[in-house]
Amino acid sequence: MHGKIRAVIHVDMDAFFVSVELKRKKGLRGKPVIVGGDGDPQSRGVVSAASYEARRFGIHSGMALRRAKRLCPGAIFLPVDYALYEEESERFMDILREYTDLVESFGLDEAFVEMRCAPEEDPFEKAITTARKIKERIRCELKLTATVGVAPNKLLAKLATELAKPDGFMVIREEDVERVLRGLPVRKLWGVGEKTEKRLKFLGIQTVGELARTPLLHLVRYFGRAHGTMLHEYSRGVDTSPVVPFHEPNSMSREVTFEKDTRDVYFIKEVLYELTKDVAKRLREEGYRAKTFTIKIRYYDFKTITRSRTVVTPTDSLNDMWTVVAELVDRVDTTQPIRLVGVKASGLEKRGEKGVQKGFNYG
DNA sequence: TCTGGGGTCCTAGGACCC
DNA sequence: TCTGGGGTCCTAGGACCC
Numbered sequence: 139m140h141g142k143i144r145a146v147i148h149v150d151m152d153a154f155f156v157s158v159e160l161k162r163k164k165g166l167r168g169k170p171v172i173v174g175g176d177g178d179p180q181s182r183g184v185v186s187a188a189s190y191e192a193r194r195f196g197i198h199s200g201m202a203l204r205r206a207k208r209l210c211p212g213a214i215f216l217p218v219d220y221a222l223y224e225e226e227s228e229r230f231m232d233i234l235r236e237y238t239d240l241v242e243s244f245g246l247d248e249a250f251v252e253m254r255c256a257p258e259e260d261p262f263e264k265a266i267t268t269a270r271k272i273k274e275r276i277r278c279e280l281k282l283t284a285t286v287g288v289a290p291n292k293l294l295a296k297l298a299t300e301l302a303k304p305d306g307f308m309v310i311r312e313e314d315v316e317r318v319l320r321g322l323p324v325r326k327l328w329g330v331g332e333k334t335e336k337r338l339k340f341l342g343i344q345t346v347g348e349l350a351r352t353p354l355l356h357l358v359r360y361f362g363r364a365h366g367t368m369l370h371e372y373s374r375g376v377d378t379s380p381v382v383p384f385h386e387p388n389s390m391s392r393e394v395t396f397e398k399d400t401r402d403v404y405f406i407k408e409v410l411y412e413l414t415k416d417v418a419k420r421l422r423e424e425g426y427r428a429k430t431f432t433i434k435i436r437y438y439d440f441k442t443i444t445r446s447r448t449v450v451t452p453t454d455s456l457n458d459m460w461t462v463v464a465e466l467v468d469r470v471d472t473t474q475p476i477r478l479v480g481v482k483a484s485g486l487e488k489r490g491e492k493g494v495q496k497g498f499n500y501g
Numbered sequence: 502t503c504t505g506g507g508g509t510c511c512t513a514g515g516a517c518c519c
Numbered sequence: 520t521c522t523g524g525g526g527t528c529c530t531a532g533g534a535c536c537c
Contacts, residue, residue: 184505205502245537331535
């Protein structure tokens, strides 16, 4: 017994931040352009997006700007302009929402789309037709290119765009799944990052096909229940997660890396106060209260610690929050140079909604 | 080489309760 | 005197994603 075949579309904008910048700086087309940090390649920051010309030098997102500069001294570095990309992202999402309300944004430049389908319709054919229209409208109306994937679930739709980039279109049907996954390096699978790739390699597992042949019990033993089960399912192309248009936030945070490491406690407290202020402001703007507060400290050697405290009554008051945060700061070692500090509010509760009554007995 | 900032989810141990 | 099992919450750390 299985449900109706689904068809999920994944849309992924190509080199989004860079492409948006090129719309207002047409002279930079065809050049190695890098968007990241404050635009100064000597500052502490990373690449947020690189043009395909820059990628040819081995530059990719997440790379330190200093290193990118070394790899490609002639590259043009631009500061991140979130407000601009958000605006463009809105236009992108608006196009998608014209076809269905089942649009799940995933960052500014990606989204999953699922069509509602009448019983007599073929969801795959409907999705493919829609996907083509979407790609064309992004090209015409936004003057940007996107890669679009269509597959039976989110996992495979995202994999399709990954394989078809840039400016691509790829369909993975149920009958293609085994063939597509078999020879793929495990790193291409959603949820397999650097660490998991290393551990799998150590176990002699390099391809998704090999992963699929590994017994579930084996994987659970090595990676824990959740992760092991996930690896087992994903290696077979199995993913039942729905397209969810809206997620309630679980946390709100602000953090900042200093240009130079510091041991100045007063300075650290000042910065944390500003970050706390920002988080408090956001909580109030969006109508949440939080009951757990966490500070994060990253030392010069990248060792990172967190200290948190949960209060009984959720709050959005700066005074309450700062009282907790200041107390947490006193619990950390400030004799070693610090490169980053952060503040996080979690355990969020929508303002006006009382917490669920504890011990209430239904039925 | 030298590693952002904003998130998500999971694990593991201890406290506490029934 | 010794021994349960299940559940939830809290804290700290870690992997992963864009």
